[in-house]
Each structure stands twice: as C-alpha cells, then as structure tokens.
Amino acid sequence: MNAEFVLQACGIHKSYHKNKIEVPVLRGIDVNITAGKINALIGRSGSGKSTLMHLLATLDRPDTGEIMFQGKRIDDAPRAARDAYRNQDIGIIFQFYHLLPELTALENVLAPIMIRQSLWGYFRNRKEIRKRAEAMLDRVGLSHRATHRPAEMSGGEMQRAAIARALMTDPSLLLADEPTGNLDTETGESILKLLVELNQQDHLTIVMITHDDAIAEKADVCYRMQDGLLETTHCARHAA
Numbered sequence: 001m002n003a004e005f006v007l008q009a010c011g012i013h014k015s016y017h018k019n020k021i022e023v024p025v026l027r028g029i030d031v032n033i034t035a036g037k038i039n040a041l042i043g044r045s046g047s048g049k050s051t052l053m054h055l056l057a058t059l060d061r062p063d064t065g066e067i068m069f070q071g072k073r074i075d076d077a078p079r080a081a082r083d084a085y086r087n088q089d090i091g092i093i094f095q096f097y098h099l100l101p102e103l104t105a106l107e108n109v110l111a112p113i114m115i116r117q118s119l120w121g122y123f124r125n126r127k128e129i130r131k132r133a134e135a136m137l138d139r140v141g142l143s144h145r146a147t148h149r150p151a152e153m154s155g156g157e158m159q160r161a162a163i164a165r166a167l168m169t170d171p172s173l174l175l176a177d178e179p180t181g182n183l184d185t186e187t188g189e190s191i192l193k194l195l196v197e198l199n200q201q202d203h204l205t206i207v208m209i210t211h212d213d214a215i216a217e218k219a220d221v222c223y224r225m226q227d228g229l230l231e232t233t234h235c236a237r238h239a240a
C-alpha cells in the first residue's frame with residue numbers, strides 16, 4: 001500500500017443500460033487520491049464525474065475494476081463494511097445538498113451520529129454530541145440558522161449545513177460533487193474558501209468534482225475526465 005494514496009481506483013468500467021442499450025460511461029479509469037491534498041476531478045457535463053464519485057463513495061458498484069481505501073478493497077466489501085466506510089471514514093457533499101427536509105440544520109448535522117448509534121451501538125453523551133454538532137455549525141458559519149429547516153435556508157446555507165453534516169463524524173476524506181455548482185459566484189467562492197481552509201487547517205483530504213476550471217485552480221492534484229478516461233493534468237495553482 002502506498003500511504004500517500006488514501007483512495008485508489010484501478011481499471012474502473014461502468015455502463016448504464018437504457019432501453020436495452022448499453023451506455024458506457026467509465027472506460028478504464030485509474031485514479032490515486034493523494035492524502036492531505038485537494039484532488040480535483042474535472043470534466044464536462046455528462047462526462048461521468050458523478051458516476052465516478054458514487055463508485056468512490058460505494059453508493060454504486062463498478063462493472064469491473066477495484067476501489068481501495070487505505071490499501072483495502074472496498075467496492076466488493078460486504079454491505080456492513082461499506083456502510084461503516086461511508087459513516088466512519090468519508091464525508092460526502094452533493095451539488096443539491098441532500099439534506100432531510102423535515103429536520104432542522106442542527107438535526108441534519110446530528111443525523112450521521114444517530115445512524116452510527118443505531119447501526120453500531122456507538123454511544124456518546126447526548127450533550128457532548130449536541131455540543132459537537134453546534135461546534136460544526138459554528139465552524140461553517142451557520143450557528144444562526146441551527147433551528148431552520150432546509151426550505152428556510154438559502155442554497156449557500158444548505159451547502160454549509162451539508163458540509164457540517166459531513167464533518168460531524170470526523171472523516172479523513174471528503175468527497176464533494178460540484179460543491180459550488182448550484183450557487184451564485186460569491187456564495188460559491190465562500191464555500192470554496194471553507195473547503196480550502198478545511199484542507200489547510202484540518203488536513204482534510206478532499207476530492208472535488210467540478211466542470212469549472214476556475215474552481216479546479218484551488219486543487220493540488222488535477223485529473224481530467226474525457227471520453228470515459230481520466231488523465232492527470234496540469235494544476236494551474238502549481239504553475240510557474
């Protein structure tokens with residue numbers, strides 16, 4: 001195992017089937033996610049970025065190929081191991097936030113720990129858990145919206161709540177699918193600034209999926225997706 005690479009995918013193929021027609025999306029992807037860095041996966045709309053992220057998050061399985069987390073195969077692990085990986089090792093944020101609409105911002109942030117308690121009997125003092133959720137909301141600048149439900153929040157606030165939820169379980173790796181894709185430029189920049197801060201101050205490894213070259217400029221390692229393949233590309237931030 002190469003400790004530098006926390007997450008690795010090798011020879012990934014994935015097709016969808018629509019009306020009995022095969023739609024090949026990933027045609028032999030190899031990717032090494034470098035620990036402690038911002039890793040950008042760049043590609044045009046429809047190039048398969050979300051498909052790849054779902055595979056890296058074990059939300060779906062590749063047709064062929066292997067995905068390794070910390071050197072251990074995760075794509076074909078039993079369901080319980082994949083559930084544990086998603087709840088304990090990684091955090092996921094989606095372009096459309098995927099907050100639970102009936103829960104407040106604070107309750108959404110608490111949700112992964114509730115799942116952890118119900119699935120693994122993990123127990124921590126309720127007060128302590130609530131304090132941590134409040135601290136996470138504070139970290140993303142959302143303390144003043146703790147009791148708001150998603151319908152009562154702006155897009156940027158919902159994305160902040162989603163980031164706080166992803167951080168609640170103290171993941172070593174954050175998978176972010178177009179984290180600013182649905183936000184205006186200014187709000188998007190503030191979310192990006194927060195992600196860079198989490199990387200630099202908290203040493204969080206980030207996989208950032210984007211179609212926007214300007215966003216990828218914040219990355220340390222860049223991969224570009226084209227025709228179902230991924231190639232290492234020049235990172236503008238490290239030009240010169």
Ligand SMILES: Nc1ncnc2c1ncn2[C@@H]1O[C@H](COP(=O)(O)OP(=O)(O)OP(=O)(O)O)[C@@H](O)[C@H]1O
Pocket residue numbers: 016017018023025043044045046047048049050051052211
């Ligand atoms: N469930 C599905 N069934 C059939 N085709 C699908 C399915 N999901 C995605 N696709 C197709 O696979 C291709 C890749 O989709 P994907 O969402 O991974 O792309 P993307 O790069 O994330 O796009 P975007 O930037 O627009 O979100 C697209 O052509 C899409 O139409």
